[in-house]
Amino acid sequence: MAHGNDTPRLSRRGFVSAVGLGTAAALAGSVVGSESAYAVSADEARQRVVVIGGGIAGLATAWLLDGHHDVTVLESAPSLGGHVASVPVETSDGRRAIVDLGAQFFGAQSHPIYHKLVTSVLQVPTVANRFDNTVTRYGEQTPVMVTPGADRPITDVLPYLPALQAVAELMDRARELEANRDWGVTVTDLVEAMTVEDALKQSLVYPYVASVNGATVSQVKDFSARAALALGVRPLVGEGTEQTTDYVNARDGLQSVISAMAGELTGVTTLVNTQAVGLTRSGQVYQVTDSRGQVHLADQVVFALPPESAVPLVSQLPQAGRLTQIYGRFRYMPGRIVIHEDPVYMPALTADWSSFNITHDDDYAEASISYGRLRGDIDVFKSWALHRREEPKRLLAAQDFRHPMITPDFIRAQGDLQGLNGKDGLWFAGSHVVDVDSQESALYSALTIGNALAPESANRTRLGVLPTTPVTP
Missing domain, CATH: 3.50.50.60 (FAD/NAD(P)-binding domain)
Known part of the structure; x- marks a missing residue:
């Protein structure tokens, strides 16, 4: 790693962008107005x-x-x-919570109409999330990337600076697609145009994007890049050191x-x-x-x-x-999500644990969410587990899904x-x-x-x- 004035710099916005992409695993345009091209005449009979x-x-x-x-x-x-798919779970120490096997995250920035419906109209209680990310290769102790977090200062993740810069560039390019409303660029088009080394593209960028879409690496390459990254960039709010991810869960x-x-x-x-x-x-x-x-x-x-x-x-x-x-x-692809109590899919060292943890294993890149770090209310894990080599020892719930392949x-x-x-x-x-x-x-x-x-x-x-x-x- 370079030292002194030659040290590569990554802005706070870049760090938060790297963290923000993980939130997508889990979600500027016009308003849906009261008028519609399909509108039925007001004097039409009850139907x-x-x-x-x-x-x-x-x-x-x-x-x-x-x-x-x-x-x-x-x-x-x-x-x-x-x-x-909300399920009640109870851990071995007697703690209880309701967790979502399926859809989970939403926010005022990424889901503004839904957020208004839930929080203002229906007045359903929500709980805030905190996000950080770790990417590892199966069987290796040292992560490919660890991002800053609430209890992990930037100085602790400087060894991962090239990886963080790669994800920051990825997110900047995703912002451009959002601004241009461009659905035609594929993930392959976007990643291959990036300035980072090919080794990082293969070991980090492609697996990262695959994991937040519930896809394999080979599948996600054909996705629309805007679709694949939208729920990572949309929840980011604020600028500079004040930038945060605004996702919440229904309590x-x-x-x-x-x-x-x-x-x-x-x-x-x-x-x-x-x-x-x-x-x-x-x-x-x-x-x-x-x-x-x-x-x-x-x-x-x-x-x-x-x-x-x-x-x-x-x-x-x-x-x-x-x-x-x-x-x-x-087109759709299969997915399997499990809720479990043992940290079977977490990084080897607890110091590297994040709320969103990705394991890259050949063509597979699946994530595991730590509820303890995400919300702090219960120590369980929500994991994508279609291609894992091991099953959780303390499985609490499981469900199969069909995920869209948004090309x-x-x-x-x-x-x-x-x-x-x-x-x-x-x-x-x-x-x-x-x-x-x-x-x-x-x-x-x-x-x-x-x-x-x-x-x-x-x-x-x-x-x-x-x-x-x-x-x-």
């Missing part, structure tokens, strides 16, 4: 709306339409929430948000353990048949479920060819799907419909429908003037 899917997008759609239309929500799972898990919203419904029928299996149309009316054999008549149908689950339904419609072709361009064509498919939104009474909602996979994008898609079908509903009025969101088509 029957069937929402297929009870995740945050489907539930928010029902919540926004409540009181204006007759809404039925069909959810195949035993409970509402979709990718929200009692994101299921508390789902419960709060569902608890406010007054005129919506929600059916869980009830899958939509049939879809036909007679004249202007749709017939949605559920797994119990009941037929639901609908003037408007909202697909608020992942593309892979929507295809069997849309394939029954006359316009199936176009819809299934678009849906086929939304440039994934983004183009979003535009094509939005072009069909509202046509023939069919609507599309979900985190895949616009922008990157987040609670904000899911809510934004619901607002598009709510603003069209019930722009003056009581719940839309409660949201008031919406903050500017980075989630815009």
